[in-house]
Amino acid sequence: MPTLSLINFNIVCATLGGFISVFGLVSYLFKERFYLSEALISLLAGVVFSPHAANFIRPQEYALGSEQNLEEITLYFTRLVLGVQLVLAGVQLPKRYLQIEWKSLSLLLGPGMAAMWMCSSLVIWAMVPNFPFLHALIVGACITPTDPVLSNSIVKGKFADKNVPRPLQRIIVAESGANDGLGYPFLFFGLYLLKYIGMGGEGYSGGAGKAMGLWFYETWVYVVILSVVYGIAVGWLSRELLHWAEEKHYVDRESFLVFAIALALFIVGTCGLIGTDDLLACFVAGNVFTQDDWFRLETMDDSLQPTIDMLLNLAVFMWFGAVCPWSSFLNNDVIPLYRLIFLGILILLVRRMPVIFAMHKCIHQIDHIYQAAFVGFFGPIGVGAIFYLSVTREFLHEITVNGEVREDAQKVSEAVDVIVWFLVICSIVVHGLSIPLVKAGYHLPRTISHALSTSTMVEHDAVPIANVHHTHSTATRSSTPTTNRNRKRGNNARDPPEPTVFQIGRTVIRTASSQEQIGTGHAEEPARPVTLIVREEDEETGPESDSPTPPVPTQA
Known part of the structure; x- marks a missing residue:
């Protein structure tokens, strides 16, 4: 006798497939006419299907009711999405881009990231009551990197083709790809200090000297430098092997197109096995893989990579809408809601824009002040911030005394969860609505004026x-x-x-x-x-000829 099988697998497949199908029917209208990002639409869909509404997506049941299991699922999901996105970001850059544009990237990734980290930390320190500056440094490090997933909404599509010059698009892609992997030094600087000097170093000996030693050889040497070397080696070897297979006609077209995505999965898995920085390795490998521009030109007219990219984006932001701790924004012991809202506004205005304005004359891709304002404002906080949030909470849960998480570590863990999630939601909403609101504000007065003048003319x-x-x-x-x-x-x-x-x-x-x-x-x-x-x-396009x-x- 046939019966209904309302298991989670069937419900999730039906929900995800139905949403992607319906969104696909109107995707061009939303993205190219209304300029709405797929991240914002997916986030809203995740909220609608979450336990807060329709209850089709049930994250707690997938994690067997364990908060730690839920955080691990989110961590691995973000690793997967970022790994694929960063390899594709490296592949889409032109030939020898990192070597040619190293001066601009050095400014953005060196003093630029450091200044963004300090600005964010100072704002958090000022807005969160009774919050030490060391704790603010940890929270500020999570939101320092710009997100490569959300950055795609402003460097791809009709709006970008019309309004964002190609050199500016490329420098945004390169920065958002590289700084995601370079967030580790900023984050672990505060985490090691908290572990060894917080609360007098209770349970851990060695003080600041041991913290800085671990930060130098574990974070910089093992995590960062090893990731760069590993990414170069894997990217170069993959390129040579694919060249050889293509010359011998051993590889078919389907395998050729999916090679970059398979490379991303391989790097994420192997870097996870040895405990190094898979995000930075993926971006470096993508750049080295397309060093001669051969693979990028061969796949320029194929849509497989953008399609996989879109599917991952829709899935991860639906997941964010479902697992976001919405109730904690209102009820928490860290920061009241009105301060949280004001913090979100200040972060969007202060975190990045003053830094870009101060350096824009030294970055040749930014021609004038309007482009500096654009680059300064569109520094989104997204999947990368949730990844570093998960890494932070995993590290803090290991700082224990007598089998319990130490008090200061528990306080930082609660604060980083509320603040980072709220700032990610703010960034998705604000950056997702900025372009359509600007376009509407530009065209609406002219449309109303034109309609009124036309009506008057016809009557007269x-x-x-x-x-x-x-x-x-x-x-x-x-x-x-x-x-x-x-x-x-x-x-x-x-x-x-x-x-x-x-x-x-x-x-x-x-x-x-x-x-x-x-x-x-x-x-x-x-x-x-x-x-x-x-x-x-x-009035907009001007005459077609002189x-x-x-x-x-x-x-x-």
Whole structure:
């Protein structure tokens, strides 16, 4: 007897597949007409399907009711998405990009990231009550990297093609890809100090000296430098092997297209096995893999990589909408809601924009102040911040005394969970709505003004337009105003009538005689009125050519 099988697997497959199908039907409308990012739409869908609403997506049941299991699922999910995104980010950059643009990237990844870290930490320290500066450094490090997933919404699509110069798009992609992997030194600087000097180093000996030693050789040497070396080696070896297989005709087209994604999975897995930085290794490997630009040019016209990219984005932001601790924003012991909202506003304004304004003259991709404002504002906080949030809480749970998490570590763990999640939601919403709101604010006053002026013109010019259509039958009547004026002046009745001009919206209608228009009429030939329709050029796109288009005569 057939029965309903309402298990989680069936529900999740139906929910995810149904949402992606429905979104696909209107995706062009949302992304290219309304300029809404898929991250914002997926986040809202995740909230709708979460236990807070429809209860189709049940994260706690997948994690068997354990908060630690849920955090591990989120950590591994973000690792997977970021690994694929960073390899693809490295692949889409042109030939030898990191070597050519090393000066601009050094500014953004060196003093730029350090300044962003300090600005964020100072704002958090000022806004969170009774929060030590060392704790603020840990929270600020989680939101320092810009997110490569959300950055794609401003460097891809019709808006980017029209408004963002190609060099600016590439420097944004390169920065967001590299700084995700370089967030480890900033994060573990505060974590090691907290472990060895927090609460007098209770349970751990060695003090600040041991903390800095671990930070140097574990974070910089083993995590960062080893990741760079490993990424270079894997990227170079993969490129040579793929070249060899392609020359021998051993690889088919499908395997060729999916090779970069398989490379990302391999690096994420192997870096996880040896405990190094898989994000940085993925980005470096992607750049080395396409060092000669061969793979990028070969796959430029194929849509497999963007398709996989889109599917991962939709899935991860739906997951964020479902697992986000919404209730903790209102009920927590860390920061009240009004301070949390003000903190979100300050972070979006202060975290990145002053740094870019201070350095933009040294970055040749930023030509003027408007581009500096654009780059400064669009530094989104997203998947990378949730990844570092999970890494932070995992490390803090290991700082124990007598089998219990130490008090200061527990306080930082609660604070980083509330603050980082709230800032990620703020960034997704604000950066997801910025472009459509700016476009609407630019076009709405002009649209309203144009509609009102058109309506007024139509009402005012309704009678003269009717006269234009009857000009041929009334031109030679002595009762018309034009003929009477001509007789008063002593002109011949066959003289052409004076031209009349009407305008409706952007259309100018001008009546004139055929003799005036053509210029070759004879005195004996009766004047035949002609209606000339001249259209003004479009205000946004301008004229199509430099030479004016002659009016087209239309006999009335």
